[in-house]
Amino acid sequence: MSRDVMIDLQQVSKFYRGQKAPVVENMSMTIQQGEIIVLVGPSGCGKTTTMKMINRLIEPSSGRILIDGTDVTALDGNDLRRQIGYVIQQVGLFPHMSVATNVGLVPRMLGWDRKRIEARADELLHLVGLEPAIYRNRLPRQLSGGQQQRVGVARALAADPPVMLMDEPFGATDPMTRDRLQNEFLRLQEQLRKTIVFVTHDFDEAIKMGTRIAVLGDRSKIRQFDTPENLLANPADSTVAQFIGRGARLKQLDLRRVDAITWEDVPLIAPDKATNGAKRQLEQAEGSSALTVDADNRPLRWVNAHDLTTDAGALAGAGQTVTTVEPQATLRDALDAMLASRDGAAVVVDEHGRYAGTVTLDGLMQVIHHTPEPEEPGAGVPDQRAGAAPAAELTPEQR
Amino acid sequence: MSSATQIRAEETVLTPPSRWHGLLRRHATMPAILAVVLLGTYLWVNATDLDDIEQRALKTSELLRAVGEHVTLTALTTVLVVAIAGGGGILLTRPSMRWLAPFATGLANIGQATPAIGLLVLLSIYLGIGFSTTLICLVAYSVLPVLQNTIVGINQVDRHLIEAGRGIGMSPLAVLLRIELPLAVPVILAGVRTALVLAVGVATLATFISAGGLGSLIVTGIKLQRETVLVTGAVLTATLALTLDWLGGVISDLLRPRGLD
Ligand SMILES: Nc1ncnc2c1ncn2[C@@H]1O[C@H](COP(=O)(O)OP(=O)(O)O)[C@@H](O)[C@H]1O
Ligand SMILES: [Mg+2]
Numbered sequence A: 001m002s003r004d005v006m007i008d009l010q011q012v013s014k015f016y017r018g019q020k021a022p023v024v025e026n027m028s029m030t031i032q033q034g035e036i037i038v039l040v041g042p043s044g045c046g047k048t049t050t051m052k053m054i055n056r057l058i059e060p061s062s063g064r065i066l067i068d069g070t071d072v073t074a075l076d077g078n079d080l081r082r083q084i085g086y087v088i089q090q091v092g093l094f095p096h097m098s099v100a101t102n103v104g105l106v107p108r109m110l111g112w113d114r115k116r117i118e119a120r121a122d123e124l125l126h127l128v129g130l131e132p133a134i135y136r137n138r139l140p141r142q143l144s145g146g147q148q149q150r151v152g153v154a155r156a157l158a159a160d161p162p163v164m165l166m167d168e169p170f171g172a173t174d175p176m177t178r179d180r181l182q183n184e185f186l187r188l189q190e191q192l193r194k195t196i197v198f199v200t201h202d203f204d205e206a207i208k209m210g211t212r213i214a215v216l217g218d219r220s221k222i223r224q225f226d227t228p229e230n231l232l233a234n235p236a237d238s239t240v241a242q243f244i245g246r247g248a249r250l251k252q253l254d255l256r257r258v259d260a261i262t263w264e265d266v267p268l269i270a271p272d273k274a275t276n277g278a279k280r281q282l283e284q285a286e287g288s289s290a291l292t293v294d295a296d297n298r299p300l301r302w303v304n305a306h307d308l309t310t311d312a313g314a315l316a317g318a319g320q321t322v323t324t325v326e327p328q329a330t331l332r333d334a335l336d337a338m339l340a341s342r343d344g345a346a347v348v349v350d351e352h353g354r355y356a357g358t359v360t361l362d363g364l365m366q367v368i369h370h371t372p373e374p375e376e377p378g379a380g381v382p383d384q385r386a387g388a389a390p391a392a393e394l395t396p397e398q399r
Numbered sequence B: 001m002s003s004a005t006q007i008r009a010e011e012t013v014l015t016p017p018s019r020w021h022g023l024l025r026r027h028a029t030m031p032a033i034l035a036v037v038l039l040g041t042y043l044w045v046n047a048t049d050l051d052d053i054e055q056r057a058l059k060t061s062e063l064l065r066a067v068g069e070h071v072t073l074t075a076l077t078t079v080l081v082v083a084i085a086g087g088g089g090i091l092l093t094r095p096s097m098r099w100l101a102p103f104a105t106g107l108a109n110i111g112q113a114t115p116a117i118g119l120l121v122l123l124s125i126y127l128g129i130g131f132s133t134t135l136i137c138l139v140a141y142s143v144l145p146v147l148q149n150t151i152v153g154i155n156q157v158d159r160h161l162i163e164a165g166r167g168i169g170m171s172p173l174a175v176l177l178r179i180e181l182p183l184a185v186p187v188i189l190a191g192v193r194t195a196l197v198l199a200v201g202v203a204t205l206a207t208f209i210s211a212g213g214l215g216s217l218i219v220t221g222i223k224l225q226r227e228t229v230l231v232t233g234a235v236l237t238a239t240l241a242l243t244l245d246w247l248g249g250v251i252s253d254l255l256r257p258r259g260l261d
Helices: A048-056 A077-082 A099-103 A103-107 A114-127 A145-159 A177-194 A201-211 A229-233 A238-243 A248-255 A276-284 A305-309 A314-315 A329-341 A361-370 A384-398 B001-013 B018-026 B030-049 B052-057 B060-091 B098-113 B114-126 B131-155 B159-167 B172-209 B215-223 B225-253
Strands: A005-014 A023-032 A038-040 A061-069 A084-088 A163-167 A195-200 A212-216 A222-226 A290-293 A299-301 A344-350 A353-362
Touching: A005 A048, A005 A195, A005 A276, A023 A048, A023 A061, A023 A195, A023 A212, A023 A222, A038 A201, A038 A353, A048 A061, A048 A195, A077 A084, A077 B215, A084 A145, A084 B159, A099 A103, A099 A114, A099 A145, A099 B030, A103 A114, A114 A145, A145 A163, A145 A177, A177 A201, A195 A201, A201 A248, A212 A229, A222 A229, A222 A238, A229 A238, A248 A329, A248 A361, A276 A305, A290 A353, A329 A344, A329 A353, A329 A361, A344 B215, A353 A361, B018 B030, B018 B225, B030 B225, B052 B215, B052 B225, B060 B131, B060 B172, B060 B215, B060 B225, B114 B131, B114 B172, B131 B172, B159 B172, B172 B215, B172 B225, B215 B225
Parallel strands: A038 A195, A038 A212, A084 A163, A163 A195
Antiparallel strands: A005 A023, A005 A061, A212 A222, A290 A299, A344 A353
C-alpha cells in the first residue's frame, strides 16, 4: 500500500476569540489519494470547522495543512478554493443563474473560453444524470431537491478538482432520494477517484460512503479512525460503540455485497423440458425446491415436488413467487429479499435478469458468524476504559 | 429531431410567456390615470377666465421652468442618495463594518425625523439659501429608505449562497457583484422609489429658500389666493411623484433577477 498522501493535517487547531476552549484541537490526519474520508460525530463537535480549514474558508489558528505536498497557506485562498470541489447541505445554487451558468462558474473564473465552459457544463450534467438539453437552461427553483444537489455536485466537479469537500451533502433530502444520490455518487467516484472529505452526523451514511471513517468527539478529537469494517467490529471505546448504535451486525450487512459470498445452485426447470429429472431430484432431497425459468433463463417461480405432480400444463402458475437480487446488491438487500420469499432464499440474477445462483439465510448466517464479534459496551459499562479493554482483546483474534 | 422540438415545447411552458406582456399588464394603469388627470386639469384651467396674475403664473414657459427645476432637484438628489446610501449600505454589510450599521441608520433617522421645513431652515442658516442647500436637505431627508433597504436587501440574501460562492473560489467582490447585489436589487429599488417620492414632496419647499420648483406655484396660489395656480402646482407635483414612482416600478421589474419569487 504505497498510495500517495493527498491531504495531510498536522496538529491543526482553531481558536475563536473570546472562547476558552478551541473548537478544533490538535487534529492530525493523513488522507490518501482516492479515499472517501468520512468525518462523523455529534452536532457541534467541529466537523464543519475542520473541513473548512482545508480550503481555508476558516483559517487555522495553528498547525499545517498540506494538499498534495503543498502547504495550503502558500496559495491565495480564492485560487486554492477553485481547485477544491465544495458541496454543502443547503446546495447553494444561485437562484438567479441557470443550471448551466451555476455549473460553469468555476471554469469561468479559471478563464476558460465560452465554448469549453458550455461543453463542460453539458458533460457534467450528463454525468450526474440530468439530460443537458432539458436542464441546462432551467433555473434552480425549477428542479427538485435531489436534482438541485446533483447540480451542486456537478458544479463542484466542474474544474475536475482532485479534492472534494462535502458537508452533509445529502442531509437535506428525503431518505429515498438520499439513498439514490449516495449510490450514484459512489458509482461516480469509482470512475473519478477523487480524494473526498465527507462530513455527516449519520453513522449509517458514514458506513456506506466511507473508505475510512473518523469518529470525532468534542473539539474534533479523533476517537477512532478506521475502515467501516474494523469500526463496526472493534469500536475503540464506549462512546464510539454508542455512536455506532444498536444493530452493528446488521450494519455489517451493508458493507458486503452479494458477489462476495458463495452462491448455491438449485435445479432449474426450463419451460419445454421434461420435468422428470428435476422431480426425481426434488423427491430425493425432501422439502427442497426447484426454480422454473423462461426461455432466456430468467427465474419464474419456486416449485417443489408436489407442484410437479400436477400435469405440466399447469406448471406455469404453480409454486411460490421468486425474489431476486443483483450481484452488486448489499447483503442487507439480499436479506430483505430472502425474508420476502417463503423459502428463505433469494435468486441472484445478472443485469439481464438471467439466473446466476441463489443465496440463502444459511449462507448469510455463516458470513455473519465469520466476521468478528462487535463489542457492545453500552450495556451497563459507562466507563470508557472498561469498554475499550474487551475491544483490544479482540484485535489479535481478528488477525 | 422530433425530440428536440418536444424539449423546446417543454421549455416554453416553464418560462413565463412574455416579460413585456406582464410588464404592460402591471404598469399600464398609472400612465392612463395620470393622463386623464392632467388633461382634466388642463381643460378646467382653459375653461376658466384667467386674470393677469394667473396668466403670468401659468404661462407654459413658467410651468416648464418650475417642472424643470423640480425634476433637476429630484434627479440630483436621487443620484446622490443612491451613491451615498447605496455605497454606505454596501460598506455597512461587510463583515468588518457590520457593527456600525445601527449607528448609521440612527443618524439617517435623525435626518428623516426632523421636520423637513425645520431642516431646510437650519441648513440655510449655516449654508445660506439656494440650490445646493436645498439639495443637501433633500439628500439628508431621503437617505434613510435607501440606506436601510440596501442593508436589509443585502442581509436577507441567504448566507449559504454567500458561503457557497466563497467556497467555490469567488472573491468577496465577486460575491458582492454577482450574488449579493443582484439578489438585493428588488429591495434596494423599493427604497429608491420611496426616496424619490419623498424627494419630490420635500422639493416643493425649495421655494422658501429661493431654489424654485413646483412649490413656487403652490405658494403663489396660496398667497395670492389663486385657486387655479394652487391646483395646477399641486397636480403637477403629485403627477411628478407618481410618474417617478411608476418609473421606479418599471425599472425594478426590469432589473428583478430571474429565479426569484
Ligand atoms: N464563528 C464562530 N465563532 C465561534 N464559535 C464558532 C464559530 N463557528 C463555529 N463555532 C463553534 O464551533 C463548534 C463546532 O462547530 P461546527 O464545526 O460547525 O460543528 P459541526 O459541523 O460538527 O456540527 C460549535 O460549538 C460552534 O458553536
Ligand atoms: Mg456542520
